[in-house]
Amino acid sequence: MKTIHHGANVSSESPITGVVDTTAPEYLSEEIDLHGIDFDFEEHCKECTKEFHADCYEAGSPTNYLLGYKKDIKGDFVPDLDAEFSAIVNGNENTTQVTRSKWVSKVMLCGPCYPGQGYLGNSGDYLAYTLPPSIWGHHDHIQINELSVTLESIKELYIAFFDTDLNTLDFAADFFYMIGELLNGKKLNELTPTGSAAGTLKIMLENKGMTTKENKKSVRA
Ligand SMILES: [Zn+2]
Ligand SMILES: [Zn+2]
Structure with missing residues (x-):
């Protein structure tokens, strides 16, 4: 923005x-x-x-x-x-x-x-x-968030999605929503994307030895 x-x-x-x-x-x-x-x-x-x-x-x-x-x-x-x-x-x-x-x-x-x-x-x-x-x-x-942690998370997310064979339009909205969440101080394993983005995030976290937190139904305004 x-x-x-x-x-x-x-x-x-x-x-x-x-x-x-x-x-x-x-x-x-x-x-x-x-x-x-x-x-x-x-x-x-x-x-x-x-x-x-x-x-x-x-x-x-x-x-x-x-x-x-x-x-x-x-x-x-x-x-x-x-x-x-x-x-x-x-x-x-x-x-x-x-x-x-x-x-x-x-x-x-x-x-x-x-x-x-x-x-x-x-x-x-x-x-x-x-x-x-x-x-x-x-x-x-x-x-308050630590800037280096936020930037590192954004970088990791970017690399994971850059490297996917998904159709960009299928995950673009989720991707930018997740960037916003990271800037708000969320951690990578607190993100709750839907659809194909969820799969990419899950693989990325597994590669890091992390698991997604309990996937609550997220309501987005
Ligand atoms: Zn002013
Ligand atoms: Zn003086």
């Missing part, structure tokens, strides 16, 4: 930036205290030639932080791909933008302030990066 949202191109299959209220997740503030890079101070130091900044930089006022970023060779901050997640904390707005993560959720697009980004407080149709479960803590959050 592709839509234009406030001038930004959004696809529901590749993750978009997720936006969250900074004070919502139980351990986000702690994470910022421990590991946050004071972005405003870093910017100040680029311009300021003094050795100490007690008189020229006012600490403590609302400031922007980076989490999971590192400096590249030019000295610019870029997402650290080894970090569990990367995020920008907007001190003046009580919002945090999760720009990449090993974790995703299906969310609704958010207000006009963040074009093409997803609001992590509402579940919906768009795949967005989210904070790890360990940062959300006990605060309510919508379902």
Whole structure:
């Protein structure tokens, strides 16, 4: 699914930036205290030639932080791909933008302030990066999935169906329905296709040493 949202191109299959209220997740503030890079101070130091900044930089006022970023060779901050997640904390707005993560959720697009980004407080149709479960803590959050697991499942399903001698039209609807289910966090052995797709899935799972879960009658809206 592709839509234009406030001038930004959004696809529901590749993750978009997720936006969250900074004070919502139980351990986000702690994470910022421990590991946050004071972005405003870093910017100040680029311009300021003094050795100490007690008189020229006012600490403590609302400031922007980076989490999971590192400096590249030019000295610019870029997402650290080894970090569990990367995020920008907007001190003046009580919002945090999760720009990449090993974790995703299906969310609704958010207000006009963040074009093409997803609001992590509402579940919906768009795949967005989210904070790890360990940062959300006990605060309510919508379902969180591990992106690598979801992508690996999609790849396996794709290979299994690419390799079948079935007529494409006989399984296309089931195939895309299953992709949607995987993006929603279902596991391969929780999928319940009908007709010829069911046979292909069963063989694929057997090859992996898995069996389908109790095949409940699935009702599709
Ligand atoms: Zn200074
Ligand atoms: Zn909007």
